[in-house]
Structures are given as C-alpha cells and as structure tokens.
Amino acid sequence: xxxxxxxxxxxxxxxxxxxxxxxxxxxxxxxxxxxxxxxxxxxxxxxxxxxxxxxxxxxxxxxxxxxxxxxxxxxxxxxxxxxxxxxxxxxxxxxxxxxxxxxxxxxxxxxxxxxxxxxxxxxxxxxxxxxxxxxxxxxxxxxxxxxxxxxxxxxxxxxxxxxxxxxxxxxx
Amino acid sequence: xxxxxxxxxxxxxxxxxxxxxxxxxxxxxxxxxxxxxxxxxxxxxxxxxxxxxxxxxxxxxxxxxxxxxxxxxxxxxxxxxxxxxxxxxxxxxxxxxxxxxxxxxxxxxxxxxxxxxxxxxxxxxxxxxxxxxxxxxxxxxxxxxxxxxxxxxxxxxxxxxxxxxxxxxxxxxxxxxxxxxxxxxxxxxxxxxxxxxxxxxxxxxxxxxxxxxxxxxxxxxxxxxxxxxxxxxxxxxxxxxxxxxxxxxxxxxxxxxxxxxxxxxxxxxxxxxxxxxxxxxxxxxxxxxxxxxxxxxxxxxxxxxxxxxxxxxxxxxxxxxxxxxxxxxxxxxxxxxxxxxxxxxxxxxxxxxxxxxxxxxxxxxxxxxxxxxxxxxxxxxxxxxxxxxxxxxxxxxxxxxxxxxxxxxxxxxxxxxxxxxxxxxxxxxxx
Numbered sequence: 001x002x003x004x005x006x007x008x009x010x011x012x013x014x015x016x017x018x019x020x021x022x023x024x025x026x027x028x029x030x031x032x033x034x035x036x037x038x039x040x041x042x043x044x045x046x047x048x049x050x051x052x053x054x055x056x057x058x059x060x061x062x063x064x065x066x067x068x069x070x071x072x073x074x075x076x077x078x079x080x081x082x083x084x085x086x087x088x089x090x091x092x093x094x095x096x097x098x099x100x101x102x103x104x105x106x107x108x109x110x111x112x113x114x115x116x117x118x119x120x121x122x123x124x125x126x127x128x129x130x131x132x133x134x135x136x137x138x139x140x141x142x143x144x145x146x147x148x149x150x151x152x153x154x155x156x157x158x159x160x161x162x163x164x165x166x167x168x169x170x171x172x
Numbered sequence: 173x174x175x176x177x178x179x180x181x182x183x184x185x186x187x188x189x190x191x192x193x194x195x196x197x198x199x200x201x202x203x204x205x206x207x208x209x210x211x212x213x214x215x216x217x218x219x220x221x222x223x224x225x226x227x228x229x230x231x232x233x234x235x236x237x238x239x240x241x242x243x244x245x246x247x248x249x250x251x252x253x254x255x256x257x258x259x260x261x262x263x264x265x266x267x268x269x270x271x272x273x274x275x276x277x278x279x280x281x282x283x284x285x286x287x288x289x290x291x292x293x294x295x296x297x298x299x300x301x302x303x304x305x306x307x308x309x310x311x312x313x314x315x316x317x318x319x320x321x322x323x324x325x326x327x328x329x330x331x332x333x334x335x336x337x338x339x340x341x342x343x344x345x346x347x348x349x350x351x352x353x354x355x356x357x358x359x360x361x362x363x364x365x366x367x368x369x370x371x372x373x374x375x376x377x378x379x380x381x382x383x384x385x386x387x388x389x390x391x392x393x394x395x396x397x398x399x400x401x402x403x404x405x406x407x408x409x410x411x412x413x414x415x416x417x418x419x420x421x422x423x424x425x426x427x428x429x430x431x432x433x434x435x436x437x438x439x440x441x442x443x444x445x446x447x448x449x450x451x452x453x454x455x456x457x458x459x460x461x462x463x464x465x466x467x468x469x470x471x472x473x474x475x476x477x478x479x480x481x482x483x484x485x486x487x488x489x490x491x492x493x494x495x496x497x498x499x500x501x502x503x504x505x506x507x508x509x510x511x512x513x514x515x516x517x518x519x520x521x522x523x524x525x526x527x528x529x530x531x532x533x534x535x536x537x538x539x540x541x542x543x544x545x546x547x548x549x550x551x552x553x554x555x556x557x558x559x560x561x562x563x564x565x566x567x568x569x570x571x572x573x574x575x576x577x578x579x580x581x582x583x584x585x586x587x588x589x590x591x592x593x594x595x596x597x598x599x600x601x602x603x
Contacts, residue, residue: 029293029334029336030358031376038341038358041341042339072360077341077342077343078341079300079340080341094507095262096263096511097419100419100496100499101420101421132301133342134263136260136265136267136301138263138419138425138491139265139418139425139426148303150303150304
C-alpha cells in the first residue's frame with residue numbers, strides 16, 4: 001500500500017457507521033482493541049466483499065494498531081480477501097480424499113467452464129476460484145463451496161448444473 | 173451397540189432442536205451438576221472415566237483440566253473454555269456431523285466443562301466454512317440463554333457463563349491450540365512457545381482449556397451416567413465410543429459411532445462396505461493426513477490409541493483415508509505434503525523451508541524427473557523435519573508421518589517412478 005494514499009484519504013470517513021457499530025459491539029467482550037482485528041476485517045469484508053487498502057488503514061486506526069501489523073494479520077488468513085473477489089467465491093477442496101476421488105479432473109472442468117484458474121475472477125465478476133483446505137465432507141468427495149453452499153459428489157453433471165449459465169471457456 | 177454421541181443423529185433425520193434434545197434426556201446432566209455436584213465432583217468423574225482427547229493427540233481430558241489453577245490458587249480474573257471446532261485435518265469429517273445435527277450436545281458439554289474448570293467465558297472457535305453449523309450453534313445458544321442454561325446464575329446455582337460462537341478466518345494451523353488462542357486474540361495464528369501452557373496462561377494470559385468438539389460432546393453423558401458406564405463402552409483398552417470415518421474409494425464412505433477399540437477390518441468392511449469393485453486395499457492413514465500409513469497387515473488391529481501407536485502410526489482423529497491399488501502412493505503423499513507446506517505458518521525454518529523442499533523432491537519423482545539420490549534426500553528431510561523438538565510445533569513432524577511410512581511400505585513405487593521416469597499409475601487412471 002502507498003503512503004501517499006494514506007495521507008490523502010480521511011480515514012475517519014472510510015468505514016460506515018454500521019461497520020463501526022458492529023466492530024465496537026465485538027470490542028465489548030475483548031480486553032484489547034487490537035484483539036478485534038480479525039473480527040473487524042471480517043465485518044468490513046462481509047459488507048464490501050473484500051478489504052481494500054483504505055479500509056485496512058481505517059480499521060487499523062480505529063483499533064489503534066499500525067496498518068502494517070493489521071496487514072500481517074489480514075494476509076495470514078485465507079478467508080480474508082485483500083483483492084476484489086467475484087459475487088461468489090468458489091472454495092475448491094483439493095485435499096487428499098477429494099484428490100483420491102479425482103478432484104484434479106473436476107478442477108480442470110471448472111477452469112475450462114469458467115475460464116479462470118485459482119486466484120482469478122470471471123470477467124462478468126460472478127465467480128472467483130480459490131483452493132481451500134479439506135472441507136470436512138470427505139465421505140461425499142469431491143466437494144467445493146459456492147458462496148455459503150456446500151456442493152458434494154462433484155462430477156461433470158453437477159458442474160454443468162451449477163455453472164449452467166456459463167458457456168465453456170466463454171470468459172477467456 | 174448403544175449410541176451415545178449420535179443418539180440424536182440418524183441419516184435423514186432433522187437436526188435436533190432444544191425440544192427434541194431435552195425430550196431425549198438433554199440438559200439433565202447440567203441439572204444434576206448444578207444441583208448436586210461441585211466442580212471437583214464433576215472433574216473427578218471425568219478423570220475416572222479415562223476420556224482421552226478426540227482431536228488427535230489422545231491426551232487424557234481429566235489430566236489436561238487438572239493443570240488449571242482452581243480456587244485460591246488462581247489469581248482473580250477470567251478463565252476460559254474454548255471448543256476447538258476448527259476441523260481441518262485432511263480426511264476428517266466427524267465434528268461437522270456433531271455440530272450440524274446435535275448442537276445442544278456440544279453446548280451442554282461445554283457448559284459442564286467450563287463449570288469443571290471454573291471458566292466464566294467460553295468460545296466455540298469454528299472454521300468459517302462450516303456455515304450451517306455456525307447458524308445452528310448460534311440458534312441453539314439463543315435457546316440456552318432463554319432457558320437459563322447460560323448467562324447469570326445458571327439454573328439458580330450461582331454459576332455464571334457466557335458463550336460465543338467465533339467463526340475463524342481460515343488456516344489449518346488454527347487447529348493447534350496455542351495458534352488458535354492467538355487467532356482468538358486477533359493475531360496471526362503462529363503457535364506459541366510452551367511453557368507456559370494454556371491451562372496456566374492462555375487466552376489474554378489467563379487460564380484456558382482448549383478441547384475438541386467430540387471430546388466435549390462426551391462430557392454430558394459421563395456426568396449423567398458415570399465413569400464406570402463410560403469405561404464399559406469400549407471393547408479394547410480405551411474408554412467410550414468414537415466417531416470413526418472412512419473416505420477414499422470404498423463402497424460406502426461415511427462416519428459411524430462405534431465402540432473404542434473396534435477393529436480396522438470391521439470399520440472398513442462392515443461399515444464402509446469394503447473397497448469399490450475392481451480395487452484392492454493398498455494402505456490407509458488411520459486418523460487423518462498427518463498419521464503414518466498402515467497396510468493390509470494391520471486390518472485386525474483395534475482402533476485404540478496405544479494399539480495404533482505401537483503399530484507405528486497414530487489413531488489421530490479416527491477418520492481413515494484409504495489408499496487403493498490404483499491410486500499412486502507418491503501422488504497421494506505429494507498431495508499431503510503440498511497441503512502441509514501451504515499451511516505452514518512460516519514461523520520456523522524447518523517447516524517453512526523444509527516442507528516446500530520435500531514437495532519439490534516429490535514433484536520431481538511424481539513427474540518422472542526423480543533421481544535415485546532423491547530418496548536419500550527424503551530420508552534426510554524426514555530425519556530433521558520429522559523430529560519433535562526441531563520445529564516450533566507439530567505441523568511439520570506430522571507432515572513427515574505419511575511420507576516416512578510411504579517410503580517404508582511403498583518404496584518400490586517410488587523406485588518405479590524413478591527408474592521408469594514416469595508415474596506408473598497415470599495410465600491406469602489412479603491419478
């Protein structure tokens with residue numbers, strides 16, 4: 001993040017009153033302000049989809065911590081997004097039980113269909129594809145999450161149904 | 173067999189709400205504890221029951237609790253009970269079931285456990301992807317507050333407890349209890365140096381107990397029915413029942429509650445239905461991705477902590493991952509090492525730099541670029557990364573477990589990759 005941006009932006013006006021109220025609600029049962037760092041990142045992300053540099057600096061200021069320290073926290077966690085994501089994040093399980101059940105082929109199908117690889121977002125902003133540690137549904141492998149929904153027993157048919165509005169490779 | 177942990181859970185049955193939970197005896201253990209049992213009484217029953225932690229390490233729960241300073245020995249301030257619901261060990265899918273389908277059992281277990289150690293604040297630290305479980309636990313907590321099972325003066329006993337559901341922001345390492353505590357404090361989830369142990373100085377520097385979901389779900393039943401009853405449930409050395417799971421290419425993958433000490437063969441053949449047609453069992457990880465492979469020679473072993481330990485592996489989470497004869501063992505180990513390398517917190521060098529090195533060597537072998545001396549390199553890595561004490565926490569040594577046992581049992585497969593300059597399984601569709 002650039003210093004010039006930090007100087008130019010009035011950090012007091014970046015977060016909405018609702019976001020600040022939610023963060024302060026978390027602080028009620030946390031003894032130190034910086035203890036709400038992850039909660040605050042999640043609150044902001046839940047309303048905006050991701051955490052921009054501006055938001056990160058505003059949160060850091062509100063929690064009386066350095067933005068560098070908060071950045072270290074934000075980038076540690078895979079469910080905090082420091083880059084914009086699409087309307088739906090696809091969390092694709094590539095751990096061992098899904099791998100045994102052929103998830104590499106399924107991932108290829110999804111990449112073909114959506115025209116994206118891991119870390120990329122479709123051009124219509126509908127989906128961002130990310131890998132995720134074992135989703136804990138190994139008896140129904142292969143699995144993934146689309147937004148909040150767990151999708152199990154993935155095969156060509158389920159992929160075609162879920163991404164029905166996507167033509168093969170149309171996004172490339 | 174008597175169902176204990178899953179007595180309110182059946183395939184196709186709706187999740188258990190508070191009315192159904194109470195109708196089947198739920199919260200009677202809490203009433204018993206709040207009316208006629210002191211925290212000391214309750215702790216004694218848990219110690220006597222020989223309950224061992226179900227998160228993977230199998231540490232005796234009563235002993236873990238015994239390190240928490242009690243009464244005058246504890247400085248004034250909060251004490252914490254934390255439920256580790258961060259189920260992320262590759263191949264593990266048991267806590268999800270318990271939380272989604274019987275959230276009150278976990279909550280009752282937590283209230284009782286908090287009472288045992290004198291905690292006044294408790295957290296359910298749950299992975300963010302468990303959206304359904306988070307929703308159901310939050311609804312269940314609201315019901316508990318409404319009925320006076322949580323909050324001030326629980327059931328008129330004078331005991332006070334607050335409970336929060338805390339969804340995590342990700343990362344496998346949060347399952348390590350001191351990393352989990354750092355995550356709860358809003359920090360990067362690097363594990364802490366021990367000592368001090370969390371029982372003495374954990375969350376916000378205060379005494380803290382972290383227990384796995386399944387461990388906590390056992391507590392109401394033990395308080396209700398006693399230590400001897402619990403010990404009688406196991407068919408081997410260990411007490412109680414256990415959720416055992418099987419994933420991989422078997423006919424009927426799933427998760428079942430069975431007596432502790434049930435044989436691997438019974439779990440695999442009777443419950444998981446055996447291997448899918450055309451496949452043979454080649455090996456299995458008995459309890460998640462960071463346990464050593466066992467083979468067909470170990471099918472008649474009892475799933476007990478010590479029995480599996482003596483065979484050179486760990487019972488871990490009790491959820492087995494099956495390797496069949498048409499899936500490449502090198503590819504499977506590569507998948508696991510890639511996972512652990514990716515999930516390293518980056519704090520200590522053997523883990524941060526060692527695991528990617530192992531991954532690189534395995535990638536070379538799997539992709540036909542392996543050299544004979546690569547096997548020596550892997551042995552060297554196992555020796556240094558795998559030794560407890562060389563690393564800051566157990567992640568990297570855990571990662572070495574499937575690798576070292578794969579080299580022991582499936583060495584020919586590694587050698588064939590190197591001599592044939594290709595993965596011999598690719599043509600048969602295993603990987």
